[in-house]
Amino acid sequence: MLSPSLTAPSASGVLYLHGFNSGSASPKAGLVRAACAALGVVCExxxxxxxxxxxxxxxxxRLAGLGPTPLVVGSSMGGFLATCLAERHALRAALINPAVAPAQLVTDWVGTAFANPYTDESFSVTDTHIDELAALTPERVTPSHYLVLLGTADETLDPGVAFRCYRGSRTILHPGGNHGFDALAGYLPAIFAHGGHSLAPGDITQLDIDDA
Incomplete structure (x- = not known):
């Protein structure tokens, strides 16, 4: 039996969701945009x-402008948000070191001040963040929706927690990979294959990454 990503239509667009206190100008976002440009696929x-x-x-x-079969790609907290969208709309999603049960994760951050390096915005984590994350957390995940990429040496999140949460999903373990998943470029073909697109490994070196 063919997997859903091989039988479903190719992704009509890609939505990339960055992690907590990161930004749309992050290196991973730049890589995904560049890959989409190389394939002629709309990217948000x-x-x-x-x-x-x-x-x-x-x-x-932003999903509204990406056609009927978008692929959602999310990193860390963006992976959690991608999961919320995938479960709500039955979408394919590729998750990079996704946050699992983030309401518990941010509990120790309440009162902590953050400064976003991409926007210069300053903010503090409050109990509202915890309440909202708890309310958004899906009761269960649908394994067939996901490709999960996990760095085995993630210094921020325990990869074992995500591995168990998404058990049954397509999963790639990158030995020694950190939370930033610096090896992302090499895994772009797998991510886009999950969305029904063919990105040749040789194309990666040709990507025009303006902000990576």
Whole structure:
């Protein structure tokens, strides 16, 4: 039996969601945009608000311009948001070191001040972040929706937690990979194959990455 990503139509567009306190100008976002440009695929990579409900609302709004079968790619907290969208709309999603149960994750950050290096915005994590994340967390995940990329040496999130949460999904373990997943370029063909597109490994060196 062929997997859903091989039988479903090719992704009509790609939505990239960055991680907590990151940005649309991050290196991973640049790589995904460049790969989309090489394939002639529409890409959205919005700068997400730090509040989870607002971030998900913006991400969902951007889906409207990506056609009927978008692929969602998300890193860390963006992986959590991608999961929310995938479960809500039955979408294919590629997750890079996704945050699992983020309401618990940010509990220790309440009162901590952050400065976003891409926007210069300053904010503090509050109990509202926890409440919103808890309310958004899906009760279950559908393994066939996902390709999950995990760095085995992630210094921020325990890869074993994500491995168990997405058990049954297509999963790639990158030995020694960190939370930033610096080896992402080499895995772009797998990510886009999950969306029904063919990106040859040799094409990676030709990507025009303006902000990576």
């Amino acid at each position: 990579s919005p700068q997400l608000p730090h509040r989870p409900v607002a971030a998900l609302a913006l991400a969902e709004a």
